[in-house]
Amino acid sequence: MGAIETLEEALYFSTASFTTIGYGDIVLTREWRLLSSFGGANGMIIFGLTTALIIAAIQRFYAWDG
Numbered sequence: 001m002g003a004i005e006t007l008e009e010a011l012y013f014s015t016a017s018f019t020t021i022g023y024g025d026i027v028l029t030r031e032w033r034l035l036s037s038f039g040g041a042n043g044m045i046i047f048g049l050t051t052a053l054i055i056a057a058i059q060r061f062y063a064w065d066g
Contacts, residue, residue: 003032018043 004010013026017039028036
């Protein structure tokens with residue numbers, strides 16, 4: 001769609017947005033800025049979900065072991 005020049009830059013931008021690091025060395029044009037904020041919000045949600053699942057698995061393991 002022409003928002004980012006190469007696949008490498010697109011993956012880098014997506015990863016930086018998803019992990020909410022957001023370096024800012026690659027920025028989207030005005031029409032695509034909202035998409036990048038959704039990527040960052042999605043990354044925070046997935047991080048929280050993953051943390052909750054890991055904690056639940058650890059709790060189940062220790063309850064089963066003891």
